Amino acid sequence: MAQKPQKIIFKGAPMWVVTFADLATLLLTFFVLLLSFSNQDIIKFREMLGSVQGAFGVKVKREGEFQSVLTGNAEEDKKKEEEKKKEKMVRQLKEVGESMKKAIDKSGLQKSSDVVATPKGVRVRVKGESLFASGSYKIKPEARKLLNNLARIIRNSRFQLVVEGHSDNVPVSGGLYKSNWELSGARAAIVTRYLISKKVPKNRLKAAGYADMRPIASNATPEGRAKNRRVEFLVLKF
Known part of the structure; x- marks a missing residue:
């Protein structure tokens, strides 16, 4: 089947x-x-x-x-974060500038010093005769109070300090240094060395000499030349 x-x-x-x-x-x-x-x-x-x-x-x-x-909020957030950092930096620089003014007042050098804000940071200008005798590279005892206060401010901040030496256009006569280049550079270096002795970190300091290349007044008058003979302290972001 x-x-x-x-x-x-x-x-x-x-x-x-x-x-x-x-x-x-x-x-x-x-x-x-x-x-x-x-x-x-x-x-x-x-x-x-x-x-x-x-x-x-x-x-x-x-x-x-x-x-x-x-x-695109990621980019917006990044921009906002950068803006916040810039605002914080501006506030900190402003605080440093105010501290610098107080330091000048305490040192009694108000008439020969000033504090100005620049795009780079805060700049403190001190007439050369307030820090050094004419043609000399030795810091005056009365100027050390100001430098001590500046050292304390920089130590307690996160900024870099550039020390600049400037001169008028009158040639140097006699003395250890033969030119304004040497004199302005030596003064900047000596001030920097003094700040290092006051515990300011070396990696946050720079020294530069500009001779008569960056005048802030006319060298045609004694008053203008006195203004040009100066040491400047530029506080920058570290």
């Missing part, structure tokens, strides 16, 4: 696989849309996000998580 032919039944995948595939497709679509809309207007994206939210049947967080991708 012949056997009855049997039916061959092909079993398909379980139903949950179909649902999972649909979900995976929706997720893929969502992320493709997310990328394609990343440079579009935020309002349009919110409309698109609402339709995706309806498809998933869940609440999708719209703020914060995707905001930086869509609106």
